[in-house]
């Protein structure tokens with residue numbers, strides 16, 4: 833038997849806007865320790881070996897930040913706090929139930945377009 837692959841990857845946007853930028857970003861003084869909180873929670877729960885937290889740059893939903901993307905499932909959670917992270921880990925990552933009330937609104941996160949369909953739309 834080989835080394836098991838992770839059951840989940842959790843991508844945490846770690847983009848911070850430079851001072852003076854009007855665009856919102858996912859990391860500021862109030863939210864800078866959310867990734868660390870996520871990692872410590874996974875460690876404390878003893879599931880770090882099967883849940884891989886990953887720092888990423890912008891996930892293109894900046895006005896909803898701080899955001900994480902949970903894969904598999906394309907589940908994006910928004911406006912994160914440490915309390916929300918605790919609930920997502922407990923109910924979604926361990927319990928297998930998406931925390932619907934924290935999921936991004938469908939208006940800004942609709943179904944994906946396949947690359948093949950995208951090429952057709954672009955006339956390529």
Ligand code: FES
Pocket residue numbers: 845846847848856857858859889890891892893894895897899
């Ligand atoms: S800065 Fe986090 S989604 Fe853009």
